[in-house]
Amino acid sequence: MAPISELLRLAPGTRLAEVDPHGKPGFDGAKSAGKRALPAMGTELADLSEKLFAEAYTGADRAGRRVLLVLQGMDTSGKGGVVSHTVGLLGPESVHLTSFKKPTEEELAHDFLWRVEKELPERGTVGIFDRSHYEDVLVARVHRLVDAAEIERRYDAINDFERRIAESGTAVVKCMLHISPEEQRKRLLARLDEPTKQWKFKPGDVDERRLWPAYQQAYELALERCNTDVAPWYVVPSDRKWYRNWAIGMLLLETLRGMGLSWPAPDYDVAAQRARLQDRAL
């Protein structure tokens, strides 16, 4: 089977409406198998993320490397679920998670990339953006928070920014969690029906939902304009939660495997250190 990174890579000119939110490209099996396949990736994901960390820790040649996973999607598309189920498989010490909220006054007093730059992962780590700088071309476009020229400037600024971080050693993986409006309705209703989930619901979610077509258009434009080879967009069918979790796990796995990571060789004499440890009480 082709790698997930090929199967989910957004092809130029793709309409989001053409991508089946209920699909499961690259997974040939049922839900139960999909749910089992995810934790089965855990050992390798933990191992590779620890190698990435080790490489930076010991200051080897390529020690500037890191990964940035960007998660975008409509409300209820499952960004939080991916964080819990997939990101949780990486070694916690190598994960740097940032949930971008509505910008603060201080953040708004700077360029939109200011707060993003500050949250970029350190070398050796995997940064996770739950929402990101893309909000500034999505929400900003739909709600006309800025004019069209500023949106255009931002697409270019994002491409420059992502090229810079890629060139300085960051593997950028951007995932759009693609759900259908029917699935969103089900999930919002489930939040209303379940006392442990009611806190996740805000009446404003329904207002945003009514802007669905405008958001889909804003996504299409943003994904099209910022779908570069160094920072590609993947559209992840997300009506099936288990597939979404599995697919993003596979994208991380393929990314980390592609980095050619290995345990750093010791830069000290192992036998001499062993002798030092054994030669006296302390």
Add this chain to the structure above:
Amino acid sequence: MAPISELLRLAPGTRLAEVDPHGKPGFDGAKSAGKRALPAMGTELADLSEKLFAEAYTGADRAGRRVLLVLQGMDTSGKGGVVSHTVGLLGPESVHLTSFKKPTEEELAHDFLWRVEKELPERGTVGIFDRSHYEDVLVARVHRLVDAAEIERRYDAINDFERRIAESGTAVVKCMLHISPEEQRKRLLARLDEPTKQWKFKPGDVDERRLWPAYQQAYELALERCNTDVAPWYVVPSDRKWYRNWAIGMLLLETLRGMGLSWPAPDYDVAAQRARLQDRAL
């Protein structure tokens, strides 16, 4: 059985040498049972940490609350293991992990608590300090980086600081991971023998090890001076990894249970929102 927070709480005047690093207070069973007991806590830990997050998210009355877990201990005592095995049981979105390294020049140009303040957990979250401001009275004392009067000033500053964060809603849990020098030797040798662990070893670890008695004394003084009711110290026997992971899980569990967390009630009309979601296509 008494709560772990009683059993491990450092009693005034305790000599560290009197605490058995191989003990397992509060756990009546063998290793296999201890290893099983940890993931069994996972559901409740994830549930409680999500409630803590929900409370802050919805801006309820007591929404300023948070938890800070401080992990201190000699090299190989298992701070990283606790992060992987125990902290990993909390919901990743509610965890904020900081690993304090050797201070940078910028950090040294400020008071020692400057970098610590910046990493305090946001409301609704659980902050984890892998090393902490205690390094500034431990390493600083053993290596005489500052004079005795400055160390004294720092004890007082720490107590003031911890009282302030406790009074503004932070449950502070400080754990000293207590191992024997024999166990450390075994673990350092294991790092040397295992190619996947050699990167964790530095020759300087052996130099630090030879300062064991000085470190134990520095720990005793720091723990004694900064063992307040609002920010107590727990000494966690850590020669057995499974016990250490379990005991710190229990400390977190008891702390979160003691906060009386509950799912926030909705501040909107559930039926009205359900109707809005159902009344048209979007």
